[in-house]
Amino acid sequence: MPLASQNTKGPCFWCIKVMKWVPVLFIMTIVAWSYYAYVIQLCFLTVDSLMVKILYLIFYHISLAMFLWAYWQTVFTDIGRVPQKYRIPDVCHEQLLRAESAEEQHNILEEYSKNLPNVNVNINGAVRYCDKCRCIKPDRAHHCSVCGECVLKMDHHCPWVNNCVSFTNYKFFVLFLGYALLYCIYVALTALPYFIAFWNGKLSGVGRFHILFLFFVAVMFAISLISLFFYHCYLVSENRTTLEAFRAPIFRTGEDKHGFSLSRYNNFCEVFGDDPKKWFLPIQSSLGNGIEFPLNLHQQRTYRSMECTQNGLETNS
Numbered sequence: 001m002p003l004a005s006q007n008t009k010g011p012c013f014w015c016i017k018v019m020k021w022v023p024v025l026f027i028m029t030i031v032a033w034s035y036y037a038y039v040i041q042l043c044f045l046t047v048d049s050l051m052v053k054i055l056y057l058i059f060y061h062i063s064l065a066m067f068l069w070a071y072w073q074t075v076f077t078d079i080g081r082v083p084q085k086y087r088i089p090d091v092c093h094e095q096l097l098r099a100e101s102a103e104e105q106h107n108i109l110e111e112y113s114k115n116l117p118n119v120n121v122n123i124n125g126a127v128r129y130c131d132k133c134r135c136i137k138p139d140r141a142h143h144c145s146v147c148g149e150c151v152l153k154m155d156h157h158c159p160w161v162n163n164c165v166s167f168t169n170y171k172f173f174v175l176f177l178g179y180a181l182l183y184c185i186y187v188a189l190t191a192l193p194y195f196i197a198f199w200n201g202k203l204s205g206v207g208r209f210h211i212l213f214l215f216f217v218a219v220m221f222a223i224s225l226i227s228l229f230f231y232h233c234y235l236v237s238e239n240r241t242t243l244e245a246f247r248a249p250i251f252r253t254g255e256d257k258h259g260f261s262l263s264r265y266n267n268f269c270e271v272f273g274d275d276p277k278k279w280f281l282p283i284q285s286s287l288g289n290g291i292e293f294p295l296n297l298h299q300q301r302t303y304r305s306m307e308c309t310q311n312g313l314e315t316n317s
């Protein structure tokens with residue numbers, strides 16, 4: 001970003017930018033406190049058996065490390081940006097502004113996009129265009145009003161990670177939900193015997209309140225994560241984004257919520273990749289480039305027959 005444009009941003013801009021990190025800070029504070037409550041108060045000061053202590057700590061640190069790794073990747077992976085070839089040159093933009101009718105604008109965009117691999121159209125059957133970014137939207141890309149630009153295969157903007165969940169970090173996001181859920185369930189189950197001991201009056205000292213709250217907070221977060229995690233597992237199995245679950249993608253033949261859905265296994269591989277060794281690690285392994293997506297058989301046949309008709313018309317003329 002040029003220095004000049006940074007200088008023009010007022011204090012309000014920086015204030016909002018800082019405020020957006022508050023939910024992330026909140027999560028990190030909860031995690032830091034849960035670490036203290038689990039490791040110091042529960043394992044070191046409450047658990048009697050050395051063997052149980054060691055086992056608790058080993059599995060705790062593994063689940064915490066996986067959870068934080070996936071969270072880090074979700075927060076700090078850059079969004080997928082629209083490539084330059086989708087951006088409308090100034091000349092074309094001026095033509096759009098000068099156009100006297102929506103149909104004329106439609107023709108200009110149609111002409112410009114004919115070499116792009118797009119299959120999705122807008123609700124009027126026209127090329128999907130973002131006026132704010134001055135670009136033709138690649139398939140499954142949407143404009144995020146928080147990020148202020150079009151994002152490839154946008155799922156939703158998540159304030160808890162202060163980032164757009166999209167093509168580049170969707171796998172990390174699903175893993176983050178899964179590992180966070182695992183972390184909460186593990187903490188709740190291992191703290192349960194001591195939680196019961198608290199109610200039976202067998203725990204003493206101030207530390208017992210940490211264990212009490214640790215159990216409550218773990219159960220509370222597990223309940224809120226479980227539906228979100230399984231909903232995203234369902235979306236992965238259907239090869240659908242959250243936005244597409246609300247409004248199905250539109251093809252030349254109309255809406256088709258299964259338009260990008262392949263087999264269940266292939267849908268899973270689209271997000272998690274085809275190498276099982278990388279499936280459960282928060283490292284990049286999603287298939288494709290975020291711009292072109294394989295279509296289901298029905299859409300493939302439709303586009304093939306449309307291409308044949310088009311080629312036939314061109315040959316005849």
Ligand SMILES: [Zn+2]
Pocket residue numbers: 130131132133134142143144148149150
């Ligand atoms: Zn945009």
Ligand SMILES: [Zn+2]
Pocket residue numbers: 144145146147148151156157158163164165
């Ligand atoms: Zn966003």
